[in-house]
Amino acid sequence: MGKIKVQRSSTSIDMTPMVDLAFLLVTFFMLTTKFAPEEPLAVDMPTSVSEIKLPDTDILTISISKEGFVFFNIDGKYNREELLNKMGEKYQIQFSPREVRSFSLLSSLGVPVGNLKQFLNMEPEERKLVKQPGIPCDSVNNELADWVIFSRTTNPKVRIAIKGDRDAGYPVIKKVINTLIDKKVSRFNLITNMESGS
């Protein structure tokens, strides 16, 4: 009788090492995960064999959607706040602290400066429903150029990356690239996906 009791206790497995491991992994993933804010546009990037990785910080992304809309994004909360104030100065728009805050939390932006105030005052849920028309980058009204200039004065280390959709037409790309060259940005990155197969 005494023997049976001893065997019983030995059948329960000690879970401690497994739990240790599980928590180790949880901590690892928790610390490495970065939640990307929801992007207002879907970009299907072209593939390339390039193996240079895009750095995580100090990146200015110019996204170009399939329809040819241009979106602008820059990382860094404080950079964004400063950038918006500079843009406001140039276009003579006063942004309230609340608007500045909501801008700093935004992801890609695709509205002309004129509509920006109205856009920032919307609720986040409302904003998702709005179809953003893209940032004008024509030679007549080139707001993208201003965004780029002020981003560079705000954060001189910023690297410019173009994230174009594979089916975006070349004329839009040309407009964006010419804007950059006009603003003396001659080095930039094209974001691509890994080439699959081949």
Added chain:
Amino acid sequence: MAEITQGSGKKDGKVRSKKTSTRIDMTPMVDLAFLLLTFFVMTTTLNKPQTMEITMPEKPKSEDKQPVVNEKRVLTLILGGEDKIYWYLGITDPKVELSNFSTEGIRKVLLNQNAQIKEMVVLIKPADESKYKNVVDILDEMNISNIARFALVDITSVDKELIKDSKL
């Protein structure tokens, strides 16, 4: 190890029975841990996007002298719509040929020409119908074929005429 011995002072039989009850059931904690683990594993993006660095020439100032290139060393690629590539050598009275983005297509042309022509200069002229994908692909081909001298140039009306005339 993680068991706590009960305070003494009671009879031996009782102490033994209580010993088992102090062991904590770890199952819910493990459940939670694995739930979180799966969540974070799923949400983590594993592959960072790649990037291709290109350097465009600065806008030439009016007083700058443009370097002169022998036209025999120039290979022009025109990216047309529907993933077509028109290419020709030289500038005066060129013979336009058609190619595509497959391994047998433009890559062969580039490798052949690069072997034949010393210090070849490639001009990439994307037409308005071409897609961004085409531009990235051709820049990628430049990388693959180890061509150092290439430039992204605007298409000219002469090139458009050439393509029309070639009927390819």
